[in-house]
Amino acid sequence: MSPQPPLSTERRVLDAAKVCCERWGIEKVTIDDIASEAGVSRATLYRMFPGGKDVLFDALRLQEIEDFFTRLLAHLEGVDDLEELLTRTVVSATHELRNDQHLAVMLASEPGDTLGQLTVDGLPRIIRVATLFIVPLVDPFLPRPESARLVELLARLVISYFLAPSDHVDFADADSARLFIRTFIIPAFAASLIRS
Amino acid sequence: MSPQPPLSTERRVLDAAKVCCERWGIEKVTIDDIASEAGVSRATLYRMFPGGKDVLFDALRLQEIEDFFTRLLAHLEGVDDLEELLTRTVVSATHELRNDQHLAVMLASEPGDTLGQLTVDGLPRIIRVATLFIVPLVDPFLPRPESARLVELLARLVISYFLAPSDHVDFADADSARLFIRTFIIPAFAASLIRS
DNA sequence: GACACTAAGACGAAATCTGTCTCAGTGTCA
DNA sequence: TGACACTGAGACAGATTTCGTCTTAGTGTC
CATH class of the missing domain: 1.10.357 (Tetracycline Repressor; domain 2)
Incomplete structure (x- = not known):
């Protein structure tokens, strides 16, 4: 929609989650996988999606x-x-x-x-x-x-x-x-x- | 080489390991994954490849x-x-x-x-x-x-x-x-x- | 009945993953 | 300058998964 050159952190995390899912299948993906794929710390990820994987995958x-x-x-x-x-x-x-x-x-x-x-x-x-x-x-x-x-x-x-x-x-x-x-x-x- | 109609158990296990690798990537595969993919119990797998994953993947x-x-x-x-x-x-x-x-x-x-x-x-x-x-x-x-x-x-x-x-x-x-x-x-x- | 092979699963130990937390660093705004 | 929001790094304990070994019981063969 809007032109966000640096791409929001949330978007980066969700895209990373998608990449990880495609690579390993959803059941093999860990929070760490997603965090490091997104180049983001695990803490940030939990702050962004309190509730962990469930909330993240809902998003x-x-x-x-x-x-x-x-x-x-x-x-x-x-x-x-x-x-x-x-x-x-x-x-x-x-x-x-x-x-x-x-x-x-x-x-x-x-x-x-x-x-x-x-x-x-x-x-x-x-x-x-x-x-x-x-x-x-x-x-x-x-x-x-x-x-x-x-x-x-x-x-x-x-x-x-x-x-x-x-x-x-x-x-x-x-x-x-x-x-x-x-x-x-x-x-x-x-x-x-x-x-x- | 030789025509083995029922396919040897070892071959089945190795093929299963290959399938699992292709599906999840080698680093995400567990012994259990391979065993159940091969339709074989974990015990059998360890008997066949003493040493676990390393030996299995060598084979x-x-x-x-x-x-x-x-x-x-x-x-x-x-x-x-x-x-x-x-x-x-x-x-x-x-x-x-x-x-x-x-x-x-x-x-x-x-x-x-x-x-x-x-x-x-x-x-x-x-x-x-x-x-x-x-x-x-x-x-x-x-x-x-x-x-x-x-x-x-x-x-x-x-x-x-x-x-x-x-x-x-x-x-x-x-x-x-x-x-x-x-x-x-x-x-x-x-x-x-x-x-x- | 002896034998070889297997599935199922219990078991403790090791490794991994989870979720929360603290601390320090950065950039922004007033 | 200081308050504020946000972040990365990583410690931490507890939960979960995985590992490797073991026992038991079932099957088919000789």
């Missing part, structure tokens, strides 16, 4: 989610067609998820039971945040209750097709995604469409 | 080296031309090294100072083993002291160009390697060549 998850949607929004700029907007949304989101194995874990929660978290505990949070970010973009096309329902539906579908890819639909492929959206999504909301 | 290094040269030899079968033999040797070896980051570590020794080991402690061992495996293939073309010298020279060059790639020579590229060998290696040993 990291939060940052990951924000980064995720920030990147996503960048791919949606200037789109003024609902079908195109939704298509790009699912395609970009799917690409992000597939490219960053680590991201999927972070969006969810603890390791080991990644899938469990992604589908049980993690889902509501992701849907909530997705709504927060994406609904405003859909608002021009749909009245509020409908846009929220649409975004939730899409979020669920993206995650479902990510976890269990289908032979018939590939959300990573723009054409396939567009066809899906044109066929199943748009018609369902056609009645509410705001004709501008 | 792993040995296996890696043997596998390395076994794969290498497979690429050299039936070659009856010295230039072609040497070319394939450096190309295959270079590919193996580049494709398997883990292999380079194993061929050397402890992690952290991989390069230090690869160039200081590791080099003599690799050269020794390389000689053991490759010299017999060169024997038909050169008298013994020359063939040993040739193999040692090649081993040093492969490792050097692997560690510090050059703009002028690419041992991963067959044409480039062949040109290099034709220009710099063969002539140096031309006088000793056994004309069959």
Whole structure:
């Protein structure tokens, strides 16, 4: 967002935590690993995240989610067609998820039971945040209750097709995604469409 | 070599150790990790490798080296031309090294100072083993002291160009390697060549 | 039944990690 | 100058993990 040349200490620590996770896996990372990777003393780290690893990883998850949607929004700029907007949304989101194995874990929660978290505990949070970010973009096309329902539906579908890819639909492929959206999504909301 | 359908326990353990190393990095792997990855009890592991991790990793290094040269030899079968033999040797070896980051570590020794080991402690061992495996293939073309010298020279060059790639020579590229060998290696040993 | 091999896990010792704390050094602001 | 906020370094005790050895019991083979 803002241009912080020296990069905030907190950001450095969280980035270091991410690097460590990617290198060793979340269950093998220690506070010391993160501190020295960030070039920061352990004391600073505890001052910044009282509660230790749990709090730190919570913050990291939060940052990951924000980064995720920030990147996503960048791919949606200037789109003024609902079908195109939704298509790009699912395609970009799917690409992000597939490219960053680590991201999927972070969006969810603890390791080991990644899938469990992604589908049980993690889902509501992701849907909530997705709504927060994406609904405003859909608002021009749909009245509020409908846009929220649409975004939730899409979020669920993206995650479902990510976890269990289908032979018939590939959300990573723009054409396939567009066809899906044109066929199943748009018609369902056609009645509410705001004709501008 | 021999067809062992159930795969020996020792092999299973070493393979498990390799898997664990690739997943977590050598410094984060515990005996327990390896044991459970191999589906073997810790006691068995200690019986098999008295001395623990050190002995186990020594054995792993040995296996890696043997596998390395076994794969290498497979690429050299039936070659009856010295230039072609040497070319394939450096190309295959270079590919193996580049494709398997883990292999380079194993061929050397402890992690952290991989390069230090690869160039200081590791080099003599690799050269020794390389000689053991490759010299017999060169024997038909050169008298013994020359063939040993040739193999040692090649081993040093492969490792050097692997560690510090050059703009002028690419041992991963067959044409480039062949040109290099034709220009710099063969002539140096031309006088000793056994004309069959 | 003797034998070789194994899994499971108890055990104490050693090593590592955690979380809190103190102390000293730095830069900022008034 | 002094109050203030922030930091690195590291001591410290306690929790946790890991290590290496050991015992016990189970299995298959001869």
